[in-house]
Amino acid sequence: MAHDSYHHGDLRAALVRAGLELIREVGAEGFTLREVARRSNVSHAAPYRHFRDKSELTAAIAEEGFTILAKEMRRAAAAKGTPRQRLVRAGRAYVAFALRRPEHFKVMFATPLDAERHPAARKAADEDFAGLVSLVVACQEARQLRALPRLTVARITWSQVHGIATLACNGQFQLKSRADVLAFAGQAMETLIEGLR
Amino acid sequence: MAHDSYHHGDLRAALVRAGLELIREVGAEGFTLREVARRSNVSHAAPYRHFRDKSELTAAIAEEGFTILAKEMRRAAAAKGTPRQRLVRAGRAYVAFALRRPEHFKVMFATPLDAERHPAARKAADEDFAGLVSLVVACQEARQLRALPRLTVARITWSQVHGIATLACNGQFQLKSRADVLAFAGQAMETLIEGLR
DNA sequence: CTCCGATGTTTACGACGTAAACATAGGTCG
DNA sequence: CGACCTATGTTTACGTCGTAAACATCGGAG
Numbered sequence: 001m002a003h004d005s006y007h008h009g010d011l012r013a014a015l016v017r018a019g020l021e022l023i024r025e026v027g028a029e030g031f032t033l034r035e036v037a038r039r040s041n042v043s044h045a046a047p048y049r050h051f052r053d054k055s056e057l058t059a060a061i062a063e064e065g066f067t068i069l070a071k072e073m074r075r076a077a078a079a080k081g082t083p084r085q086r087l088v089r090a091g092r093a094y095v096a097f098a099l100r101r102p103e104h105f106k107v108m109f110a111t112p113l114d115a116e117r118h119p120a121a122r123k124a125a126d127e128d129f130a131g132l133v134s135l136v137v138a139c140q141e142a143r144q145l146r147a148l149p150r151l152t153v154a155r156i157t158w159s160q161v162h163g164i165a166t167l168a169c170n171g172q173f174q175l176k177s178r179a180d181v182l183a184f185a186g187q188a189m190e191t192l193i194e195g196l197r
Numbered sequence: 198m199a200h201d202s203y204h205h206g207d208l209r210a211a212l213v214r215a216g217l218e219l220i221r222e223v224g225a226e227g228f229t230l231r232e233v234a235r236r237s238n239v240s241h242a243a244p245y246r247h248f249r250d251k252s253e254l255t256a257a258i259a260e261e262g263f264t265i266l267a268k269e270m271r272r273a274a275a276a277k278g279t280p281r282q283r284l285v286r287a288g289r290a291y292v293a294f295a296l297r298r299p300e301h302f303k304v305m306f307a308t309p310l311d312a313e314r315h316p317a318a319r320k321a322a323d324e325d326f327a328g329l330v331s332l333v334v335a336c337q338e339a340r341q342l343r344a345l346p347r348l349t350v351a352r353i354t355w356s357q358v359h360g361i362a363t364l365a366c367n368g369q370f371q372l373k374s375r376a377d378v379l380a381f382a383g384q385a386m387e388t389l390i391e392g393l394r
Numbered sequence: 395c396t397c398c399g400a401t402g403t404t405t406a407c408g409a410c411g412t413a414a415a416c417a418t419a420g421g422t423c424g
Numbered sequence: 425c426g427a428c429c430t431a432t433g434t435t436t437a438c439g440t441c442g443t444a445a446a447c448a449t450c451g452g453a454g
Binding site: 007032033034035044045048053054 | 409410411412413418419420
């Protein structure tokens with residue numbers, strides 16, 4: 001339990017936190033297991049007691065990201081408003097997340113999350129998508145969306161939002177402020193939904 | 198000129214080619230300057246005569262990618278058909294490119310292409326986008342798109358297509374075959390354009 | 395023909411990922 | 425209450441990487 005003793009208490013969580021911070025600072029390229037260990041005041045081999053290799057730590061960080069993202073989308077889509085408005089808000093939350101933590105976001109989608117190697121991360125990602133599907137279904141039930149297959153509609157929407165998030169956090173649009181990007185995201189969602197009716 | 202002499206002839210091009218191949222095989226993570234040198238039958242320090250550092254080689258590879266992509270989109274959007282059909286075909290070509298060379302595609306968008314550090318790559322990317330804009334403008338002139346700002350429409354379209362490409366080549370949709378993904382891409386574009394009218 | 399600059403090579407350094415051997419702390423069982 | 429066992433750290437070691445500096449070689453300009 002003692003924080004400064006030989007044993008750490010909860011090194012695993014500490015490593016994930018430190019890793020998250022490091023990735024925010026230097027991005028996935030500069031990200032280093034040894035530096036994560038250093039920041040956790042632990043020898044460079046200690047992480048191997050908790051993660052089989054580096055990719056497993058980044059997967060844990062990705063998982064954390066999916067969990068946070070899910071939470072923020074849920075909050076944005078909270079009950080009030082029409083299903084359509086809720087869907088739009090969720091989409092904007094997605095983009096907002098990517099803008100606020102671009103490096104974290106990139107790590108989440110850097111690698112095809114191998115279901116065998118990193119089942120937890122994969123599950124978290126799938127749950128994010130499930131949340132999106134349920135918003136889409138709500139729209140369809142309210143007759144605010146055309147009756148295409150649910151999965152198809154969800155994928156189209158996800159792609160739109162994900163594309164905006166990806167391109168924006170790589171600075172590919174020449175938009176100045178985050179607010180501009182978010183406004184654009186809203187516009188894009190409205191347009192898309194218009195096509196989906 | 199001799200291929201086996203001390204001097205290589207056109208090492209720079211050879212490095213880009215070898216690099217491209219290597220990235221296709223092992224992805225951006227396993228990508229190594231030294232291995233590229235090895236495959237070019239050259240010492241591990243030789244690349245530094247042609248690239249300031251590793252990132253400059255990957256930028257050159259990215260640039261090559263943007264050039265190829267532009268060519269393929271141009272070909273797909275060739276004259277026949279309505280502007281709208283041409284736009285859809287270009288979008289599908291974008292996705293097809295990502296599916297055919299996923300690792301290459303990832304490298305192209307891995308990093309915010311710094312205009313200072315990698316001007317050539319940046320320019321190639323901008324030209325790709327310019328091509329898209331011109332297709333969108335053609336659609337607008339044919340009254341097949343609502344009169345939103347050109348840039349906005351182009352960005353929305355790009356985001357949609359880019360999102361599909363990114364998610365698909367990370368295996369995030371659970372679609373089996375490339376054909377399925379391409380069909381989906383077409384559907385998505387049609388839907389989006391519907392909303393843009 | 396000679397010399398110079400462009401292009402390769404060798405050697406060297408520090409950092410990294412990872413494995414193996416070793417150490418310690420804290421709970422379990424006598 | 426005290427001796428072990430196991431989970432969790434540490435140390436040491438190895439091979440690879442990116443990169444820099446010093447050195448070598450070739451081909452073309454004077």
